[in-house]
Amino acid sequence: MTLSIVPIEGIGEIRPGDELAVLIADAARAQGTPLNDADCLVVTQKIVSKAEDRLVPLDPDDLDARRALVESESVRVVRRRGDLIISETRHGFVCANAGIDLSNVERGWAALLPVDSDRSAKHVRDALRAREHVEVAVIVSDTFGRPWRRGLTDVAIGVSGIAAVVDLRDTTDALGRVLQVTEVAVADEIASAAELVMGKATHVPAAIVRGVDPTWLREGSVRELIRPTNEDLFR
Amino acid sequence: MTLSIVPIEGIGEIRPGDELAVLIADAARAQGTPLNDADCLVVTQKIVSKAEDRLVPLDPDDLDARRALVESESVRVVRRRGDLIISETRHGFVCANAGIDLSNVERGWAALLPVDSDRSAKHVRDALRAREHVEVAVIVSDTFGRPWRRGLTDVAIGVSGIAAVVDLRDTTDALGRVLQVTEVAVADEIASAAELVMGKATHVPAAIVRGVDPTWLREGSVRELIRPTNEDLFR
Numbered sequence: 001m002t003l004s005i006v007p008i009e010g011i012g013e014i015r016p017g018d019e020l021a022v023l024i025a026d027a028a029r030a031q032g033t034p035l036n037d038a039d040c041l042v043v044t045q046k047i048v049s050k051a052e053d054r055l056v057p058l059d060p061d062d063l064d065a066r067r068a069l070v071e072s073e074s075v076r077v078v079r080r081r082g083d084l085i086i087s088e089t090r091h092g093f094v095c096a097n098a099g100i101d102l103s104n105v106e107r108g109w110a111a112l113l114p115v116d117s118d119r120s121a122k123h124v125r126d127a128l129r130a131r132e133h134v135e136v137a138v139i140v141s142d143t144f145g146r147p148w149r150r151g152l153t154d155v156a157i158g159v160s161g162i163a164a165v166v167d168l169r170d171t172t173d174a175l176g177r178v179l180q181v182t183e184v185a186v187a188d189e190i191a192s193a194a195e196l197v198m199g200k201a202t203h204v205p206a207a208i209v210r211g212v213d214p215t216w217l218r219e220g221s222v223r224e225l226i227r228p229t230n231e232d233l234f235r
Numbered sequence: 236m237t238l239s240i241v242p243i244e245g246i247g248e249i250r251p252g253d254e255l256a257v258l259i260a261d262a263a264r265a266q267g268t269p270l271n272d273a274d275c276l277v278v279t280q281k282i283v284s285k286a287e288d289r290l291v292p293l294d295p296d297d298l299d300a301r302r303a304l305v306e307s308e309s310v311r312v313v314r315r316r317g318d319l320i321i322s323e324t325r326h327g328f329v330c331a332n333a334g335i336d337l338s339n340v341e342r343g344w345a346a347l348l349p350v351d352s353d354r355s356a357k358h359v360r361d362a363l364r365a366r367e368h369v370e371v372a373v374i375v376s377d378t379f380g381r382p383w384r385r386g387l388t389d390v391a392i393g394v395s396g397i398a399a400v401v402d403l404r405d406t407t408d409a410l411g412r413v414l415q416v417t418e419v420a421v422a423d424e425i426a427s428a429a430e431l432v433m434g435k436a437t438h439v440p441a442a443i444v445r446g447v448d449p450t451w452l453r454e455g456s457v458r459e460l461i462r463p464t465n466e467d468l469f470r
Contacts, residue, residue: 001242001432002239002241002242002432003239003240003431003432004237004238004240005237005238005239005240005428007236079469081468093383094382094383103417143417143419146381146382147329147381147382147469148329148461148467148470149390149420149423149460149461149462150400150418150420150459150460150462150466151399151401151418151421151459152417152418152419152420153420153424154424155384165385165386168434182378183387184387184388185384185386185387185388186386188384188386188388189388189389189427189428189430189431190431192388192423192428193238193427193428195419195424196238196421196424196425196428196448197236197237199403199448213431213434224385224386225384225385226383226385227382227385231385233314233316233321233382234314234383235382235383
């Protein structure tokens with residue numbers, strides 16, 4: 001089945017208290033691609049954090065204040081080099097600067113990660129069901145770096161109505177043998193796919209991913225993606 | 236612009252010496268979605284390794300032989316736990332078991348990574364141009380794990396005719412300010428997007444990604460994705 005990834009343009013600047021579901025559904029309708037049942041809607045962390053008023057004042061030139069903010073949003077520093085801090089957030093994400101973002105935010109402000117991005121995703125999903133009568137999955141995405149490989153990719157930091165990890169253990173491969181462990185991080189792959197139509201500077205903070213495997217559309221949580229520390233060789 | 240991701244079915248089992256370009260182009264045509272100029276074709280490592288006869292005999296129950304093979308395909312072991320070896324391959328990839336694969340390969344055989352996956356991608360691309368008169372980008376994908384996050388995602392291990400990393404430094408964000416470093420690993424994101432229509436056990440070893448940003452269609456190399464050891468905090 002073909003997958004389509006449709007950028008949603010014309011959403012405009014998001015302000016604290018905005019109801020993302022309404023703004024996104026209106027923008028999707030206005031461009032002729034209304035949300036459908038079984039779509040997966042990917043929404044960037046940035047507009048979720050803005051709508052939820054996760055903005056805090058921060059002088060971007062005050063490195064001490066910046067470091068203090070990163071540390072206050074972290075439960076553990078994993079690596080530090082110069083101004084760069086790789087830390088674990090209270091959600092269990094390991095990322096640069098505790099996911100705090102200064103780009104696409106007004107100067108003098110920083111956007112913190114949502115308190116609970118699964119809840120943020122569920123809020124958008126519930127509002128779309130209540131107001132637009134459409135049953136979609138929602139993924140909140142963010143842009144993370146990773147060890148060993150250059151370049152950032154978008155990953156899922158919250159999901160609702162979709163599995164984060166799909167477990168293919170116990171299925172058979174094309175030659176009829178039982179596969180070894182194959183757990184696929186489909187929510188991360190969907191977030192990455194959506195990023196391809198968003199760019200970083202183009203006012204496209206949401207995208208529709210249409211045609212995902214319907215068996216993935218179940219209750220999920222981003223916690224499926226958090227590798228427990230005792231399984232992790234790099235913490 | 237909408238991105239479409241089209242699985243290519245009916246490619247069949249690949250044998251050493253097969254010309255992938257022809258088999259893939261025929262299968263795409265047969266299902267009514269022929270390759271077009273400016274498409275990005277994603278091909279899994281597995282069929283590239285088979286076509287290039289990167290198969291070696293290996294008794295899957297002989298753990299010593301397996302470990303020796305992994306070590307011979309590695310330039311450095313990064314972590315080891317039980318039977319799991321995370322190592323750096325001579326290409327610079329850091330992955331489990333040097334990328335050696337036992338699934339979807341006949342029992343008693345293992346598939347090594349291509350010697351040079353950029354060259355593999357270029358071979359497919361050149362053959363499609365020569366035989367099918369179509370100018371496409373090609374990405375060879377593989378399935379890797381990563382630290383901190385559960386679940387595997389597909390990444391690029393070779394590219395031809397497309398950038399691996401797109402550098403958004405020097406562009407401005409939506410509020411008109413110059414963005415900080417934003418290098419996006421578009422080849423990895425495209426590989427992940429393609430994986431969403433492939434599954435792991437469904438005989439779909441290739442997909443067409445249609446609608447990628449035309450500015451990405453330039454000469455590229457997977458070396459853009461290899462983080463130099465001196466920049467890497469986790470080796």
